[in-house]
Amino acid sequence: MTPDDAKQLLAACAAFDNRQPSAIAARAWAHALPDITLDNDAIAAVARYYGTPPAKPGDRLWIQPHDVRTLRAQIRAERLANFTYEPPPGDADPRYLERLRGQLDATASGTTAAPTTAPALEGGPHPDVAEQLEHVGRTVPDRDDPDTPPIKRPGPLGIACPKCAAPTGRPCRLPSGTERRPHPARARVARGEPAALEDPNEIARRRAVSERRAALEGADQ
Ligand SMILES: [Zn+2]
Structure with missing residues (x-):
């Protein structure tokens, strides 16, 4: 001056x-x-x-x-409250400081109209955040929903125990409450077999009944 x-x-x-x-x-x-x-x-x-x-x-x-x-x-x-540097087109910016000072001065002096709002951030969220966001809004399967198959677990713990009623995933217990290895019936049901072993006497009785019936039917014809 x-x-x-x-x-x-x-x-x-x-x-x-x-x-x-x-x-x-x-x-x-x-x-x-x-x-x-x-x-x-x-x-x-x-x-x-x-x-x-x-x-x-x-x-x-x-x-x-x-x-x-x-x-x-x-x-x-x-x-300069909302000043944003305008880079030149392309990736290279060899005269960065010179450009920055020029733009700062143009904006500060009012030669270039100052932006009235802060520029919005561009670009997506961090990949970690994006991965988490993908789960937002997804329906959580309800085990009580009959249309939703129950979660399958391998082995006897995959089902409730028919013997001691231990829930799925929980160990079998003795009447005292102490944990024990899975009841054999639980393991059988988990393998797709009947819970109760057939009584040999019962098997023999049923076979006798069916043989007698077959004999009677053969006699009728
Ligand atoms: Zn059990």
Whole structure:
């Protein structure tokens, strides 16, 4: 900022605080703000300063060079709230820093319209999360549903025990409650055999009955 620039800036201040124009003040402000450009944001910084009430009500506002610096930086930073770097097309970005600085300055100064909303994140979730998400909303099979076959387990524990009524998957127990190896009847049912072993006497009795019946039927014909 040159003394001439500072003179214009001080004129903007005088509009609010009636300070008297002074060549000494203009040179002093130019020295205090060598890196600050006299742009719309520098003028806007003065307006913001006098548009904000003093910290202590009743205090007289009197802008200082550091106020211009701070408020101008604030105005520029607000435009960068949703700044997103625009990379060049393709994968290579050899002039990244140069491009970044240019875009930051264009957005901060208001040359490029600042985005009003934060950009949405693109891309899917992490593969681990995606894998978990696949299970969301899936119907959990209900064992009580007659259309759903029960979960098959190999061996005697795959069924409830017909002897001691141990549920599927639970070990057989003695009447005392102590665990024991699966009841033989449970193992037989699990193999698809009848639970009770046939009594040899019963087998012999049935065979005798059926032979007698066959003999009677043969006699009738
Ligand atoms: Zn059992």
